Amino acid sequence: MKTEFSLTQLADPDIAEADKILRACVHCGFCTATCPTYVLLGDELDSPRGRIYLIKEMLEKDKSPTAEVVKHIDRCLSCLACMTTCPSGVHYMHLVDQARVRIEKDYSRPLAERALRAVLALVLPRPGLFRASMIMARLARPFAALVPAKAAATPGLMRRIKAMLALAPKSLPARGPSGGSVFPAQGEKRGRVALLQGCAQQVLAPRINQAAINLLTRHGIEVVLVKDEQCCGALTHHLGQDGDALARARANINVWIKEAEQGGLDAILITASGCGTVIKDYGYMLREDRDFASPAAQISALAKDITEYLAGISLMSSSQKGDVTVAYHSACSLQHGQKITALPKELLSKNGFVVKDVPESHLCCGSAGTYNILQPDIASKLRDRKVASIATVKPDMIAAGNIGCMVQIAGGTSVPVVHTIELLDWATGGPRPGLN
Incomplete structure (x- = not known):
């Protein structure tokens, strides 16, 4: 892709990096087939290629993000499936991260949305505040039923609040060990x-x-x-x-x-x-x-x-499990972000589990950090699609390597959703997971 940044702009290390990323893109469009939002919405601007064009114009012309640009960047899950698919090695992650920083700096969101994002940024990284918020959310859950079921009839902020309340667990476990242990x-x-x-x-x-x-x-x-x-x-x-x-x-x-x-x-x-x-x-x-x-x-x-x-440790296998069929959900951040794909499945298989691949395993479940709160309509469609795919393999348990995915998927199925490490602990003498 041809770029037209000035020498002054290229003196900025971030712009220089964006220039390198943009120049690697050859417009092939392979990324569109694996982009969850494009698969769902069919809008070119909701594909990585479309977003790249929007980001290029915003950065090159050094202009403030428009509402249209913000809408399509906000809809990006940062699942990074496009990076796995891209034959040219376009590092989309660093480009979209840079766009988000520019949006946060130069775009004025509606007051209610600014407030919601501020609350998420304040509460989620702080376990004490997050625990308190989960307790309050449990108390507020009955009121979520009063919010109209049809998304079109519900204001955007209310839909997001309903999404937050729906994610709150019915009860919270006891605290784990503290830092310094x-x-x-x-x-x-x-x-x-x-x-x-x-x-x-x-x-x-x-x-x-x-x-x-x-x-x-x-x-x-x-x-x-x-x-x-x-x-x-x-x-x-x-x-x-x-x-x-x-x-x-x-x-x-x-x-x-x-x-x-x-x-x-x-x-x-x-x-x-x-x-x-x-x-x-x-x-x-x-x-x-x-x-x-x-x-x-x-x-x-x-x-x-x-x-x-x-993978570098010889695990002590136990015979206590019996035949357990596990649907392995490959978290986007693991398979696309870290390029770890076969390893978790190999560990589970070697330790006695019957591991099943999930159809459309490259598509995101819709969790994506705070995405299922900020974009609840798209997130719920992706979750339902993921749960339907998982159901086709008829698992006894669902395994994943990311808490966000676990919470998201558990919201749409009665099959126990556990972490891969819980299954490996069980296989080597620990308790059976999924019973709580």
């Missing part, structure tokens, strides 16, 4: 890792990290929950609030580097793949920061999805 290896010590505590996950499903701790320590790995760790920054990053996201990244880099220097770390393990994709990108996000470029790259290199690390 260390879980010693059982038997001979074979390694030492930090385990990302997460934000929403530690409130909604602390059992996931507990399963990871149990499995790792059972196999001789010491696990530390690093004190003063923060949200990874993914939530605010995808809202275009890069100031907040980068501040969180720097804070995490500081505490992880300190932990690595004091006690040694083989890896920083992540059980929420949406977080993993962003942490692995810290090196890029802070590439121009003189003080943090090198440590950010070091942290990105240490970051691993839990399944990546387990």
Whole structure:
């Protein structure tokens, strides 16, 4: 794609990167076939190719985003299926992230939408506030039934509020272990890792990290929950609030580097793949920061999805399961963002599960961070499509590697939705998941 940035514009590292990404695009349109919003809506501007044109014009002409541009960028899930499909290696993720920052900086949204986004950015990265909000949401759930069922009859803000209330669980589990906790290896010590505590996950499903701790320590790995760790920054990053996201990244880099220097770390393990994709990108996000470029790259290199690390461990198999058919949902951030596709399925198969691929596995379930709140109509259609695809393989359980996907899919099915690590913990002597 031909670009026409001025030399002055190209002096900006972000614009220079955008120029490189845009020039890689050859307009082939392969991305349209795998873009969930294009598949649903059939609008060229709701495809990666269409959004690339919109972003190119906005950046080249250095003009404020229009309402039309914002609408189509907001509809992007950042599922990154287009990057898996693209034969030219267009790094769409970095381009759309840059567009979101520009929108946040230069576009004035309606007051109600600004307020909603501010609340999400305030509450979701803070487990204490998020837990309190879930308690309040449970109390408000009966009022959600009073909101008209037909989306067309419901104002946009009310539909989003209804979507938030629908995602709230009926009850909250007990709190998990706090930052600063260390879980010693059982038997001979074979390694030492930090385990990302997460934000929403530690409130909604602390059992996931507990399963990871149990499995790792059972196999001789010491696990530390690093004190003063923060949200990874993914939530605010995808809202275009890069100031907040980068501040969180720097804070995490500081505490992880300190932990690595004091006690040694083989890896920083992540059980929420949406977080993993962003942490692995810290090196890029802070590439121009003189003080943090090198440590950010070091942290990105240490970051691993839990399944990546387990692939290097010989797991102790147990015969307690029986035949269990598992539909494996490949989270977008794992398969497209981190390019981890076969590994989780191989681990499950090797440990006795009957693993079934889900038809249209490349299409997003509609969770995508805060997307199922901000774009509830599209998100619910994608969820229903995903659940219907899963039903065709008649599973006993559904496995996924991301808490957002788990919550989203569970909202449309009665089949237990569990994390891959819970199944692997069960296979090696832990409790059966999906019973709570």
